[in-house]
Amino acid sequence: MQKRTAALSLTLAVSALLPAALPAQATAGSSGSYATKTPYAPQQNMRSYQHAPKGFVPVFTENVSRHGSRAASDSEDGDLILALWEKARSEGQLTRDGERFGGETKSLLAAMDAIGYGQLSGRGVREIQDTAARLEKRLPGLFERIVENSEQINVVNSGKDRAVDSGNLFAEALAENDPALAPLITPARTDADLLYFHKSAGGAEYRDYVENDERLATTLDTITNQTASHTAARDVLKKIFKPAFVERIAAGEFESIATEVEAAQAVYALYSIAPAMADEGDWNMKRYIAPRDARWFAYLSDAEDFYEKGPGFEDSDITYRMANVLLDDFFTKIDAKRNGTSDAGAELRFTHAEEIIPLAALMGLPGSTKAVSEAEPYTYADNPWRGESVASMATNIQWDLFRKGNRYLVRMLYNEKQTAFKKGCEPVAKGSYFYDVDELKQCLGRTAP
Template identity: 60%
Template sequence: MPMPISARRAAPALALALSTLFAVSAPARSAPAHSADGVAERIRDGYGTKAPYAPQQDPWTYQRAPQGFVPVFTENVSRHGSRAATDSGDGDLILKLWDQARQDGQLTHLGQDFGPDVRALLAAMEKTGYGNLSGRGKRELQGTAVRMAHRLPGLFETIAKDGETVDVVSSGQGRAVDSGTVFTDALTQTDPELKPLIGPARVDKDLLYFHKSAGGAAYRDWLANDQRLARTLKDLSGQPATHGAARRVLARIFKPAFVRRVVDGEFSSLADDVAAAQAVYNLYGIAPAMSDESPTGRDRRMDRYIAPRDAAWFGYLSDVEDFYEKGPSFADSDITYKMADVLLDDFFKQVEAKRDGTGKLGAELRFTHAEEIIPLAALMRLPGSTEGAAPERPYTYDNSAWRGASVSPMAANIQWDVFRRGDTYLVRMLYNEKEIPFRQGCRPIARGSHFYDLAELERCFGRTTG
């Protein structure tokens, strides 16, 4: 059990151990392609938004608040942690082909292991519950909670002393609800005095499931009917490189004659070559989430069935879909992220209530999905989400910094820490636990500082009245 915050000052060794245990630095974007960091980055990018979570900054390197400022409030929005796949469709599809190939004697030596590995992964996900948090997902949320508590020890001591409340709200979807429970359980284990102050978890779909609520109606119509979107996705996914990658993936599992039969459409009622390879990639992508429950995730056994360059290609195609359907999308449109304004507005409302003395919260904790994190990142112009694609210049890794694995990995989070001195309130933003500046045009209190006056943020985001 984590040590209560009140004991932290007497146990710097524990704080150091926690920092060492949980802090993982992100590979530098400037790393040469041949470097170890560059290889690790490409592998992580290949998972897209299924990438497991890792905090992006060593907590010992956070800037200190200016002298005299103390933490008075914190709020976040977090994607749920790593989870099982939402259904067994990919496994069912590829196992039908695999069973046929085994019957026909058309499996490669490596391919003979593929069926049992897929069945082991499916069994683990079925036991966990399709779509439910995995053990790894729970640990991701626990780690984020513990690091929040140790980042702001004075805040949580004050919350406990003054009897302030901690509000917990989710989309209402099972994995988001469970993420909130795991997160708050970890907080109370860190400081048991918080337990009676954490209010009953509530559901707000308009706030945290807006892509499916009334506020997302125009977006859903665009998603279903926009011809430019459909044409762009078809053109980018239908490149010859996709078929080349698909055939290489299948060639690891099936003998050449069987791959030709798939390509020629003999099994079109099951899948073509791209759909079959996509299923393999999707299983590869979800396996790390199941590392606690299945040897296929723990031993990285699914990695054997897809070469890094082919995983990278299918990861890019996954990013193409998420970039255009949820992220910055086309440069001349805000349809994918305008609806996230309800969530950004709530961030401001909570801080303003603290400043104005109308709120009694010490912390606001929100739990949601990639469909909300990705648009919010685009709306706020967070790193990687600053630019849409020009219609004549489609999204590629060469012309855009947007990567699903960085923008919204499992358990992705955006956090605002609020500090006060007298009547002045400062806000610091963390993105996946890395200090980042607010969008261009917002002025920090000093050059290079990650602290912003609340009044300046209100001006910068157009919330100033009168």
């Protein structure tokens, strides 16, 4: 009885909060509707960066980057919706737009199959190469120093192809822009414990939470299965199938599809991956999903990521605690540089959304500061967390280390935008984006006050 009461309370809370969320997003046009599949864009012009305090020069840089835009992980969504499409076609149950849908979907799937499911697309390649070029332009003095002192440029990846390829492309772009860097780039190494921690030994407790936590399952089921989801789903499907066929989907007639929401989510999955595949073809998946409905399904995708990888429930840190291994590594590399035990000028890491999202929550980066209670769930109306800004394709977090004598300062860039560290971390001056290393270690819990 208590479980049913809790579920009912959650349903009422979501219903009360969610309808107000969508109109606020309407002015964004088609933006804000691709969630973590959003292609990458730098968030600041490099000419507008704050200068380092007088006398400080860059001596080291390190980052962690999500891989670039890619094909879908597999063909499951396309196969699922195409099976329905074939059935509807055989019965004359397609709309005029629906008649186009099968061909466009098959073409998109063929393009993804050609480059390899889960592999970088042409757009993803350019995202990584362009980010590397801008890094060099931002810190010309650092790379001159690296060449002059024959310092190493280290590349580390998760071991997954798209992260391996992203790291190699990044390094190659650095060397192409300055051939003197080529011999200084060390062979890429794989560290799954560091850059695929959600699937490593350190993520065992986390995996149990995702697979078995009843509160998580109840919350996500309630959010996904509310009336607004079913309404949006029917709107999407009616662009492809005639109303009678949509009613049959909703009634559960087809074994491959549990609900009309599941069918519409498959359409949304194709819609959201299409921009990442823009170099491989001209996909007009927008015709099959209205902007309002696309934003709704982006919300459902964001809700899952928020609870499974992001700030999550306010009484638990299970979703981001394991990211400490990555934050620790940032400080370890800085300490080695300060102590003179490292000859590296750059440490470049390449990983996945499953690592970027919890790291952002752990660090309290913008948009990742607000967890929720069980009674007041995550909504767009009252929580700033958005997959498109927290972990778009090729999202990156970069720390630059500056030195003057024996003093070291750090500047952080988040998607190439100078970004303040979380509340409680004091910069060297009011309004500054530069922080003393020891101050950062204290405020981020790496040393005692």
